[in-house]
Amino acid sequence: MAAVAAAAMKPGATLTDVGSVKAGPAEAMHAAAPAGVYVIPGHPIAGTEHSGPDAGFAELFENRWTILTPKINDDEAYALAVARLSSFWRAIGANVELMDEKHHDLVLAVTSHLPHLIAYTIVGSAADLENVTESEVMKYSAGGFRDFTRIAASDPTMWRDIFVANKDAVLEMLGRFTEDLQAMSRAIRWGDADTLHDHFTRTRAIRRGIVAAGQESAEPNFGRDRGKH
Amino acid sequence: MAAVAAAAMKPGATLTDVGSVKAGPAEAMHAAAPAGVYVIPGHPIAGTEHSGPDAGFAELFENRWTILTPKINDDEAYALAVARLSSFWRAIGANVELMDEKHHDLVLAVTSHLPHLIAYTIVGSAADLENVTESEVMKYSAGGFRDFTRIAASDPTMWRDIFVANKDAVLEMLGRFTEDLQAMSRAIRWGDADTLHDHFTRTRAIRRGIVAAGQESAEPNFGRDRGKH
Known part of the structure; x- marks a missing residue:
């Protein structure tokens, strides 16, 4: 083109x-x-x-x-x-x-491509369960799952092309994420409450930075369901 | 209590x-x-x-x-x-x-607990990178990452307790997710565009179901940044 x-x-x-x-x-x-x-x-x-x-x-x-x-x-x-x-x-x-164009691809692998891959994956996993129905997943999605489905509703053709084109950076970031997820899994299995608490505390700072950088609304539920007002 | x-x-x-x-x-x-x-x-x-x-x-x-x-x-x-x-x-x-109370715990492991665990993990992974700065992660978060940080800003003490209390169901769901993520990773590594496209297409139906079930606003960006109007 x-x-x-x-x-x-x-x-x-x-x-x-x-x-x-x-x-x-x-x-x-x-x-x-x-x-x-x-x-x-x-x-x-x-x-x-x-x-x-x-x-x-x-x-x-x-x-x-x-x-x-x-x-x-x-x-x-x-x-x-x-x-x-x-x-x-x-x-x-x-x-x-x-x-630099290569640095762009690495940054976007973190801030966009990996989040999309994860969202697509978890929505697929949820749809495949035998012991929880799709109707249940939909009804009780307000607990957090809903945000992942929004991302996973993005254009399939565009996202297929992104993952094919940015393979190396995405796989690098995915490797880091998987390693960290295994550590969390281990903390849950062994009831290591301190490790969980430390990790969950640390991630709040990033959120505050995003709101401070003007990239997010601090409104509760960012105005979701308030369109009528 | x-x-x-x-x-x-x-x-x-x-x-x-x-x-x-x-x-x-x-x-x-x-x-x-x-x-x-x-x-x-x-x-x-x-x-x-x-x-x-x-x-x-x-x-x-x-x-x-x-x-x-x-x-x-x-x-x-x-x-x-x-x-x-x-x-x-x-x-x-x-x-x-x-x-049934056990079924509740399984359903919530999918619709809420696993999404929170994943969000907490990826936000932590992003903060730990050597080659991408925190400032870059914050500035370019509108690409998808931002939604994960909202979830990962939830109360650390409450979430520590949830993962300790619902260990079995969370680990079961995490196992399914990890398996599916490995499959996606493999499709990216081998450039299997069809598998990616098929998966990304399938997940849209769940999103439509959530909007139809009244659990989500269909407004673009669900009114984010529009609070002023």
């Missing part, structure tokens, strides 16, 4: 994208672009579980971060194109950060 | 609770109650990551489910006490379901 778009572009134009994985696709974009076209891969970290034009809303990018992964070079015209694209994102409300 | 409360109760009174695990605590309540006191353990499936009186709001129980786990017997007075307690919960907006 990048190749088709790139072939039609005139020198001085900017070629960007909004994909969730950067390293591989960026390489393809750089290879496909004619001389004089500024390739600046990008990724706005915003959105819901819904896809397509109807899923947009005016405040979608407000106070969210857009990551751009430009090449590092000393071309002044390229630097200007990066500044222009940054201004575009800022104009629609986003904050902009420049980042 | 149940023993102290029970000792002060007169015949004809009802002793209930709102704890997240039922089998063990219910046994203690039955043992502690004087003759003629109706012991009816209960659990409202509602709430946010916040605890204490200030975390309540008027609509907290509206259209949420409260599970009661009465003993099965043919005592008419006991049946009346169960009906009375059910009416109480309905009066403040909840739906009521009667359930």
Whole structure:
């Protein structure tokens, strides 16, 4: 797709994208672009579980971060194109950060790809149980499961492509998570209450940081069920 | 605590609770109650990551489910006490379901306890990374991670007690989840796009069921960031 778009572009134009994985696709974009076209891969970290034009809303990018992964070079015209694209994102409300494309893929493996993989997995596990019905899972989902189903309702084709494209970073993060989950499992099996309490206390700081960074509403239940007011 | 409360109760009174695990605590309540006191353990499936009186709001129980786990017997007075307690919960907006206490613990292990364990774990894993900073995790959390941090900000003492009290059911569910996660990991490693796509498609049905069951808002981002309107 990048190749088709790139072939039609005139020198001085900017070629960007909004994909969730950067390293591989960026390489393809750089290879496909004619001389004089500024390739600046990008990724706005915003959105819901819904896809397509109807899923947009005016405040979608407000106070969210857009990551751009430009090449590092000393071309002044390229630097200007990066500044222009940054201004575009800022104009629609986003904050902009420049980042190495491989580092982007690692960061997103933690903040997005692994959470999606886990959510997809647990929702599948719950659906497969013999001793708990799907109806029970749905009715009593307000206990925490519900939040996982929202993430697991994201577009299957897009997420298949993300996991195939960002395999190495996802598997690295998954390895860390699995190791930590085994440690928690062991603490539960042996009734190691102190280890559990210490761990559960530590994770609250991250949440407070996210609220402080303006990436979350501190409202109870973030206004869920309050649409009517 | 149940023993102290029970000792002060007169015949004809009802002793209930709102704890997240039922089998063990219910046994203690039955043992502690004087003759003629109706012991009816209960659990409202509602709430946010916040605890204490200030975390309540008027609509907290509206259209949420409260599970009661009465003993099965043919005592008419006991049946009346169960009906009375059910009416109480309905009066403040909840739906009521009667359930065997062991089955309750298994259902909640899936819909609440395992999701909390996973959320606590991944948030801890993310905080421990050497190559991704905490600041990066916070800034780019809107990609999915944010939802896990909300769950992982729940009360550490309460959750420590839940995992100790519901050990068997949690470990059973954790075993299923880990098995399924290994299968996903393998599909990613081998680039098995079809397996990934099939799995990701299947989980959407559960989400639709939860929205249909009135346990979730279908609004984009469920009104997050829209409190101002």
